[in-house]
Amino acid sequence: MNRFDYVRPHTVAEAIAAAAMPGSAYLAAGTNLLDLMKIGAARPARLVDLNYLSGLDAIEQLPDGGVRIGARVRNADLAHDAAFRRQFPAVCEALLSGASAQLRNVATVGGNLLQRTRCAYFQDTASACNRRAPGSGCDARGGENRLHAVLGWSEGCIATHPSDFCVPLVALGAVVEIEGPAGARAIPLQDFHLLPGETPERESVLTPGELVVAVRLPPEAAGFAAQSRYVKLRERTSYAFAVVSAAAGLRIENGRITEARLALGGVAAKPWRAEAAEAALAGAAPGAAAFRHAAELALAGARPSGDNAFKIELAQRIAIRALTLAAAGTPDRLPALPASPFAPIPGGLHG
Amino acid sequence: MAEVLHMRHGSNAGQPITRRDGVLKVTGQARYAADNHPPDMLHAVLAGSRIARGRVVSMDIEAAQAHPGVVAVMAPGNRPPLALHPDDKSVPFSFCLDLLQDDRVRYAGQPIAVVIAETLEAATEGAALLAARYEAEPVEVTLDAEEVFVPQAVGVGDPGEFWHGDVEGGLAAAARRLEATYETPQQFHNAMEPHSVVAAWDGDALSLDMPTQGLALTQMRLAALFGIRAEGIHIRSPFLGGGFGSKLLTGPQVLGILAAKLVGRPVKLVLRRDQMYGPVTHRAPTRQRLRIGATEDGALTAIHHHVRTAVSRFDEFFEPAAGISRTLYAAPAIAITNEAVRLDTGTPGFMRAPGLASGSIALESAIDELAQACAMDPLEFRLRNYAEVEPVSGRSFSSKALRECYAEGAARFGWAGRPLESRQMRDENGLLVGWGVGTATFPAHMFQAAARAVLRRDGTGLVETGAHDMGQGAWTVFAQIAADSLGLDVEQVEFRAGSSDLPDAGIAGGSGHTATAGSAIQAAGEQVIARLTELALTDPRSPLFGAGNVGVVPRKGRLVRWDDENRGESFADILARAGVAEIEGHGSGAADTAMAERYAMQAHGAVFAEVKVDPDLGQIRATRLVGAFAAGRIINPRLVRSQYYGGMIWGVSFALHERAVLDPRTGRVMNADLGEYHVPVNADVPSLEAILVEEDDPHVNALGIKGVGEIGITGTAGAIANAVWHATGIRVRHFPIGIERMLREARAPGTAG
Known part of the structure; x- marks a missing residue:
């Protein structure tokens, strides 16, 4: 039996101290962790329950114009925060396209960053999985891998990170605030998740005992509010993970893109920021040609990890769509089907 | 005509009354099998095989046994004996069972042990x-x-094989021909309520709370397996949280009963969701080759429907996917052929319109493709090939209002003016829009059922039959039929069902439950009224004395003259004067074999679908469905509409979502949960409409009822596939149609594997 300790710290300091024990895991809403524990895919030695902490649950407008989101803020609360939505509509659109209403009501910001891959072989303890059991192999190779990674994968692991929320966050340069036994630090979300390489079991830069306490959006990120979107392709209209997704933000002046942000979801073990594409878009006239070129750059290093070559083309198309929608402008109201291709399309599609 | 039916059957049938068990269900008071906790009850958990083929070499039974709270581990070595080998199929509709008979493993998830403990x-x-x-x-x-x-x-x-007419000649002579292969995946029932059992033995008597679609069959099968009297087995199954064909007796439930026997205490066993992907049957995959031909002006010359399906290595059930081609369209030559492979899976079984669902999506797609080849509107093409009589047998249909279904559905949907070519319509956002049609059909099955009716001294009624409510509304519909059979209001009738100590109501399956058990109820009530009538007519003190030649009818608790409803007296008065405490009647329901030989009996329908497709991304959404169905007499329009909606949603599921993902290396299902085994969510089904087309069937049974439970899935799935083609020009023949297939087909048509 996986006998584990269960502790309820009341302060961040207590939590970090409690999690110093090897094999500890922080428990927030548990929408992913508890499922994994039930099926034996996660076997923490100690659960440090964050639900009795005070704090980490505020959405703070910072003096510099940025926003600091406590790690325990619920997905739904963040998505429905009026001020936040005005500043970061694409983030809200991504949040509301994830999971189901019930899950969003409990799932937290910190938990979203740290959720595990939905690779079936990771979840199935009878399968080999280097991420779950280092050195055991990867049964996803040569197995059911239609939805697996096309960027940044390794021979040891081809899983993807499933988050929607992280995709616009990484595009907007979000920073993760961390506290741990050695003190506090902050690192860009872009550098937070690790590609699998030789050590797929290492999913983030967090060291044992470290706790995500907040996610910060820098002041310049709000500069994309008028022209930013998230689009998610999925196999049913709701309650499904992305086949591929994209977040795009544009700043356009005098008919030229002055700054662009582009990130892809469902393509790699981390939310994939496409910096080469962003660089190519800067200074370009918004339009099909520029977007197509950017999309090609974004997927330049892509290669199939199995029966999933179609995702490379699809990821390019979703990138183009996100950029096109961003160029058309953020809608006044979030669509009833957030991030869906079936949400109203400003100006419509051509062709 | 409707008026005559109304008079014949009273005033409760035909009313859209709400579910009588609705409040119980929405307040959590409806007691499902697993809600029962008899004193001293233990919990059993199934251990399933992680391999799909081979042998269990060892299990650490000692370790399990040593765990605090564990009472026993049941494995092949200590499983209580059975009177019958689990592979012996003693009753109809039964399958070989895996009851720990040996160490062999024949599919992933097969039970290999049961652990019984004080706690779950x-x-x-x-x-x-x-x-x-x-x-x-x-x-x-x-x-x-x-x-x-x-x-x-x-x-x-x-x-398995069937040839009618000159198929090769018909194909050779055809001006337009289609040969295409359609593929459907393995699917799992996924009823919301998992298979479960709460079992308690008392000597040779067995008390069970267990959801089942066939109380009497289950009772008989258990009696044979355990070598005990069927009468000693009492099964309560008042509510099923869905069955879809998977809830006849299953192996895991028998294991729960064996576990109770082993430990001598009541035991509860409930399957986990992932355990429902193996030992409780599934829909087999199919690969269907359709060869069809038509004349220049769209008259079918031949249909050859060939199916490859799969079965387990140790049992027999072959998905009858080609059967639909025998009855649906008028072709002078029709052939059906089947072949199968044996796989290391659990045995497939009956699932939501077995055969017809899989066959329909292939046939309706092929018909659509041939209509396109003939440059004809697909609805016109279907009307051009309308089967006035059953094509193969030449028999008349007992009733067939399919033409009206096409007309009413098309009018409501707004089919007229649909462009013939694909990729012609876009919405205000530029999304591709397509319209498709499919013909729905389902045979009017009847099984065997019995019922008992009692008229009590106070003039109220009691009607009993061991009927099954899987959510379709049996508690309500049978009470309506019962009330009419006795000439009472539905509130005046106590209706008992869902228990094996009641008369055998047959099975809730094949969409035949209402027709079969309803007929039994009707007959039982009629017998009561006949006896009551005899009392009144022979009593000189009754106002009905001597009314024999004009006849009497029961009306709202009174027996009245047919020719003058003001003349009559109350049931209670008749009983009181005769000094009779109560009158009992018995009835049975079954197919009239003479009628069934003379007529082809099918429900029909037409489903019209609108889909939208993102032209660049390939994501599909069904935006509008209109189904028009003719299924004989409708007892409760509200509940029937709900059945049609459910069927149509399963059609969306079949066309766009559902598939089990098996790893070919291990044989394990890799998406054995409702997060990854996709069925439609609300956002996938924005607008549904079901039209109840009037159809009077004087032949199908005394009540004029056909079935409504499964027809909705047929027609719908094909209509959606056809709408996807109409929207995009892409014909996906590999189901479910998804983003990936759309993209692959768009690049290289016909090659998507």
Whole structure:
């Protein structure tokens, strides 16, 4: 039996101290962790329950114009925060396209960053999985891998990170605030998740005992509010993970893109920021040609990890769509089907 | 005509009354099997095989046994004896069972042990501690398996091969021909309520709370397995949280009963969701080759429907997917052929319109493709080939209002003016819009049922039959029929069902429950009224004395003259004067075999679908569905509409979502949960409309009822596939249609594997 300790710290300091024990895991809403524990895919030695902490649950407008989101803020609360939505509509659109209403009501910001891959072989303890059991192999190779990674994968692991929320966050340069036994630090979300390489079991830069306490959006990120979107392709209209997704933000002046942000979801073990594409878009006239070129750059290093070559083309198309929608402008109201291709399309599609 | 039916059957049938068990359900008071906790009850948890083929070499039974709270571990070595081998099928509609008979493993998830403990948690842990070790053998789980054979029979006794007319000649002579292959995946029932049992033995008497679609069959099968009297087995099954064909007796439930026997205490066993992907049947995959031809002006010359399906290595059930081609369209030559492969999976079984659902999506797609080849509107093409009589047999239909279904559905949908070519319509956002049509059909099955009716001294009624409510509304509809049979209001009738100590109501399956058990109820009530009438007519003190030649009818608790409803007297008065405490009647329901030989009996319908497709991204959404169905007499329009909606949603599921993902290397289902095994969510089904087309059927049975439970899935799935083509020009023949297939087909048509 996986006998584990269960502790309820009341302060961040207590939590970090409690999690110093090897094999500890922080428990927030548990929408992913508890499922994994039930099926034996996660076997923490100690659960440090964050639900009795005070704090980490505020959405703070910072003096510099940025926003600091406590790690325990619920997905739904963040998505429905009026001020936040005005500043970061694409983030809200991504949040509301994830999971189901019930899950969003409990799932937290910190938990979203740290959720595990939905690779079936990771979840199935009878399968080999280097991420779950280092050195055991990867049964996803040569197995059911239609939805697996096309960027940044390794021979040891081809899983993807499933988050929607992280995709616009990484595009907007979000920073993760961390506290741990050695003190506090902050690192860009872009550098937070690790590609699998030789050590797929290492999913983030967090060291044992470290706790995500907040996610910060820098002041310049709000500069994309008028022209930013998230689009998610999925196999049913709701309650499904992305086949591929994209977040795009544009700043356009005098008919030229002055700054662009582009990130892809469902393509790699981390939310994939496409910096080469962003660089190519800067200074370009918004339009099909520029977007197509950017999309090609974004997927330049892509290669199939199995029966999933179609995702490379699809990821390019979703990138183009996100950029096109961003160029058309953020809608006044979030669509009833957030991030869906079936949400109203400003100006419509051509062709 | 409707007026006559109304008079014949009273005033309760035909009313859209709400579910009588609705409040119980929405307030959580409806007691499902697993809600029962008899004193001293233990919890059992199944351990399932992680390999699909081979042998269990060892299990750490001692470790499981040693876990605190574990009472016993049941494994092949200590499983209580049975009177019958689990592979012996003693009653109809039954399958070989895996009851720990040996160490062989024949599919992934097969039960290999049961752990019984004081708590669910201890039993769960005990099952994990077994840590079985296996000797695995190579598996085969795809339709590409090498050894192919021809089954003698498919479905329930349908011929495996069937030729009518000159098929090759018809194809050769055709001006337009289509040969295409359609593929459907393995699917799992996924009823919301998992299979469960709460079992308690008292000597040879067995008390069970267990959801079942066939109380009497289950009772008989258990009696044979355990070598005990059927009457000693009492099964309560008042509510099922869905069955879809998977809830006749299953192996895991028998294991729960065996566990109770082993420990001598009541035991509850409930399957986990992932355990429902193996030992409780599924819909087999199919690969269907359609060869059809038509004349220049769209008259079918031949249909050849060939099916390859799959079955387990140890049992027989062959998805009868081609059967639909025998009855649906008028073609002078029709052939059906079947072949099968044996796979290392559980045995497939009856699932939501078995055969017809899979066959319909292929046939309706092929018909659409041929209409396109003939440059004809697909609805016009279907009307051009309308089967006035059953094509193969030449028999008349007992009733067939399909033409009206087409007309009413098309009018409501706004079909007129649909462009013939694909990729012609866009919405205000630029999304591609397509319209498709499919013909729905389902045979009017009847089984065997009995019922008992009692008229009590106070003039109220009691009607009993062991009927099954799977959510379709049996509690309500049968009470309506019962009330009419006795000439009472529905509130005046106590209706008992859902228990094996009541008269056998047959099975809730094949969309035949209402017709069969309803007929039995009607007959039982009629017998009561006949006896009551005899009392009144022969009593000189009755105002009805001597009314024999004009006849009397029951009306709202009174017996009245047919020719003058003001003349009559109350049931209670008749009984009181005769000094009779109550009158009892018995009735049975079954197919009228003479009628069934003379007529083809089918429900029909037409489903119109609108889909939108993103032209660049390939994501599909069904935006509008209109179904028009004719299924004889409708007892409760509200509940029937709900059945049609449910069927149509399953059609969306079939066309766009549902598939089990099996790893061909291990034979395991890799998406055995409702997060990854996709069925439609609300956002996938924005607008549904079901039209109840009037149809009077004087032949199908005394009540004029056909079935409504499964027809909705047929027609719908094909209509959606056809709408996807109409929207995009892309014909996906591999289901479910998804983003990936759309993209692959768009690049290289016809090659998507």
